[in-house]
Amino acid sequence: MPSSVIAVRGLKKSYSTPAGDFPALKGVDLDIDAGEFVAIMGPSGSGKSTFMNLLGCLDRPSAGEYILDGRPVSAMDKDDLARVRGRLIGFVFQGFNLLPRFSLEDNVALPLVYANVERETRRARAREMLDKVGLGRYAASMPNRISGGQQQRVAIARALVNRPRLILADEPTGNLDTQTSEEILALFETLHREGITIVLVTHEPDIAAHAQRLVRFRDGLIVHDGGHVPEDHAEPAR
Amino acid sequence: MIATLLGQAWHAMGANKMRTFLTMLGMVIGVAAVVLMTAIGQGAQLAVADSISSMGANLFIVLSGSTTSSGVRAGGGNAPTLTVADADAIAELPGVAAVAPLHPGSGQVVYGSNNWNTSIYGITPAYLEVRSWSLAEGVPISDSDVRSATRVCLLGRTVVQNLFGNEDPVGKTLRIRSSPFVVIGVLAAKGQSLDGRDQDDTILVPLTTAQRQLFGVSFQGSVRLINVQAESPEAMDGVERDMTALLRQRHRIRENQDNDFFIRNLTAVADSAAETTRVMSLLLGAIASVSLLVGGIGIMNIMLVSVTERTREIGIRMAIGAREQDILLQFLLEAIIISVVGCCIGLALGVGGALLANILTKTAVVISGSSVLVAFGVAAAVGIFFGFYPARKAARLDPIEALRYQ
Ligand SMILES: Nc1ncnc2c1ncn2[C@@H]1O[C@H](COP(=O)(O)OP(=O)(O)OP(=O)(O)O)[C@@H](O)[C@H]1O
Numbered sequence: 001m002p003s004s005v006i007a008v009r010g011l012k013k014s015y016s017t018p019a020g021d022f023p024a025l026k027g028v029d030l031d032i033d034a035g036e037f038v039a040i041m042g043p044s045g046s047g048k049s050t051f052m053n054l055l056g057c058l059d060r061p062s063a064g065e066y067i068l069d070g071r072p073v074s075a076m077d078k079d080d081l082a083r084v085r086g087r088l089i090g091f092v093f094q095g096f097n098l099l100p101r102f103s104l105e106d107n108v109a110l111p112l113v114y115a116n117v118e119r120e121t122r123r124a125r126a127r128e129m130l131d132k133v134g135l136g137r138y139a140a141s142m143p144n145r146i147s148g149g150q151q152q153r154v155a156i157a158r159a160l161v162n163r164p165r166l167i168l169a170d171e172p173t174g175n176l177d178t179q180t181s182e183e184i185l186a187l188f189e190t191l192h193r194e195g196i197t198i199v200l201v202t203h204e205p206d207i208a209a210h211a212q213r214l215v216r217f218r219d220g221l222i223v224h225d226g227g228h229v230p231e232d233h234a235e236p237a238r
Numbered sequence: 239m240i241a242t243l244l245g246q247a248w249h250a251m252g253a254n255k256m257r258t259f260l261t262m263l264g265m266v267i268g269v270a271a272v273v274l275m276t277a278i279g280q281g282a283q284l285a286v287a288d289s290i291s292s293m294g295a296n297l298f299i300v301l302s303g304s305t306t307s308s309g310v311r312a313g314g315g316n317a318p319t320l321t322v323a324d325a326d327a328i329a330e331l332p333g334v335a336a337v338a339p340l341h342p343g344s345g346q347v348v349y350g351s352n353n354w355n356t357s358i359y360g361i362t363p364a365y366l367e368v369r370s371w372s373l374a375e376g377v378p379i380s381d382s383d384v385r386s387a388t389r390v391c392l393l394g395r396t397v398v399q400n401l402f403g404n405e406d407p408v409g410k411t412l413r414i415r416s417s418p419f420v421v422i423g424v425l426a427a428k429g430q431s432l433d434g435r436d437q438d439d440t441i442l443v444p445l446t447t448a449q450r451q452l453f454g455v456s457f458q459g460s461v462r463l464i465n466v467q468a469e470s471p472e473a474m475d476g477v478e479r480d481m482t483a484l485l486r487q488r489h490r491i492r493e494n495q496d497n498d499f500f501i502r503n504l505t506a507v508a509d510s511a512a513e514t515t516r517v518m519s520l521l522l523g524a525i526a527s528v529s530l531l532v533g534g535i536g537i538m539n540i541m542l543v544s545v546t547e548r549t550r551e552i553g554i555r556m557a558i559g560a561r562e563q564d565i566l567l568q569f570l571l572e573a574i575i576i577s578v579v580g581c582c583i584g585l586a587l588g589v590g591g592a593l594l595a596n597i598l599t600k601t602a603v604v605i606s607g608s609s610v611l612v613a614f615g616v617a618a619a620v621g622i623f624f625g626f627y628p629a630r631k632a633a634r635l636d637p638i639e640a641l642r643y644q
């Protein structure tokens with residue numbers, strides 16, 4: 001039996017709002033094995049991003065347990081969490097989140113700075129990753145000089161540069177056209193073939209179709225967890 | 239890691255040059271003010287110390303006092319109550335190192351076609367010793383000059399310059415109040431006194447010559463004042479008490495009568511002058527430090543704005559593995575760079591300004607390595623102190639909150 005990279009039990013998250021506590025996740029159980037490619041779908045406000053932020057150790061749950069790569073996250077201190085975010089997980093955002101004043105190469109190399117990697121090694125690895133996403137010749141460019149699809153590829157290169165076991169992508173193609181989305185998805189499939197575990201949130205069924213497993217959220221709970229994507233459950237476009 | 243962070247801090251500061259410059263300016267002005275004010279303050283202290291040491295150590299001046307004629311008291315030094323005999327008696331007191339009676343006056347001095355009005359002191363040989371005044375050339379006034387009231391004189395630097403120019407005055411004859419005098423020596427330059435008088439604008443003649451030939455005195459041997467030097471600072475109180483008792487007795491002053499002389503402790507005057515300049519230079523430094531403080535607050539202000547503006551950047555950095563201490567260090571470094579670079583510029587300006595003040599206004603300035611070092615240390619400390627709060631605020635941000643920030 002392959003080991004679980006992610007094991008989640010009874011995970012809950014409430015946001016405190018002026019109107020009182022709002023439960024965004026109401027008790028989620030999920031296991032994701034190493035090397036899986038999982039798509040998460042669900043209507044807007046169903047708690048997908050909340051869930052991804054918890055998986056990415058960017059936020060802490062209100063209740064429940066999250067075991068990441070065999071270690072309970074609740075037992076980690078802030079520095080441990082930072083280390084996990086830097087080395088075990090690569091996070092890809094809908095809005096790319098590149099640093100505007102840094103060249104593409106510096107953006108990609110930044111996680112390595114925090115992992116105390118030597119300058120020369122950082123350069124080499126950043127170049128390698130930019131080549132991998134097909135943007136090697138733009139290494140010295142600034143993020144605002146390239147297209148959205150290219151920016152997202154740089155963000156993926158940055159997520160990959162520290163050789164994480166897990167890529168978490170929250171609507172990575174949400175800001176991109178269909179053509180570019182397909183290119184990004186092809187990239188994720190390559191990573192999947194290389195053995196990296198991928199969890200991807202999307203609203204589009206054709207994107208989700210690239211995954212072998214679909215998890216569906218509604219009102220803070222998982223309502224479907226299956227091997228393939230049933231067409232009749234397809235999301236209405238937002 | 240530090241090198242990379244330094245590079246990034248430089249980068250961040252370069253992104254907003256005008257703001258960085260203005261923030262730095264607060265620091266520049268603060269440091270320049272501290273350096274300049276300290277230089278001027280220490281310069282003033284040095285100038286006072288110089289004129290104190292030029293005055294002679296452990297010194298009293300005994301002034302002939304006021305007489306009371308029909309209820310009107312004249313000022314000190316007006317009544318001829320002191321005599322050379324008083325001076326000799328004081329010299330016998332314990333704790334007294336030297337006594338130099340003095341008869342001052344002033345008059346017109348002529349040499350060739352030049353003439354000059356200056357102060358003329360009738361002195362005894364002890365005077366030069368008491369004032370720790372040496373000769374630049376020639377010979378001093380001797381006891382025999384005093385005994386036989388010869389017409390010889392010693393010239394101060396300023397007098398030489400005004401009457402002789404580049405000529406060597408020793409051996410020349412000049413006229414003081416129309417009487418011919420032979421110049422036997424030139425006094426070493428002494429500079430300003432505590433009250434700002436030019437001490438080199440002086441002619442010294444034998445006491446007896448001054449009394450009998452230049453100014454005339456009401457009775458034989460009377461002098462206007464006596465310089466008394468005590469053996470040590472500790473002896474001064476005793477000497478003052480003994481002198482008062484001695485002079486009261488010699489002048490036959492009854493129990494309920496006022497003294498007909500004044501005793502001034504010059505060392506005490508000098509001490510209070512030194513204290514005054516010390517307080518002044520402290521005050522200058524304190525005022526300047528306030529501007530350094532304001533500069534520091536400026537840094538804190540800008541760093542807080544910067545943290546708010548870059549909240550999203552902080553979130554991104556945290557999402558890719560930055561720890562709290564990494565973020566803290568990043569912002570702290572920016573604050574320190576601003577204050578240290580500002581400090582260097584401020585040092586240059588402050589030192590330059592002090593030198594300029596020295597050249598333009600002849601104000602004495604002292605630029606000590608220690609004050610430069612202190613300014614530098616304070617600037618770094620200001621950077622750390624005022625940079626720490628904003629940096630900690632940045633480091634304590636919640637990653638997800640920071641990422642959500644628009
Ligand atoms: N910081 C927050 N404070 C309060 N409520 C929040 C916060 N973040 C999310 N929520 C609420 O929690 C619920 C789930 O939000 P979440 O962002 O996880 O949804 P989502 O499934 O990602 O939606 P979308 O498809 O629009 O991205 C929503 O109702 C949202 O309003």
Ligand SMILES: [Mg+2]
Nearest residue numbers: 048049050170
């Ligand atoms: Mg979302």
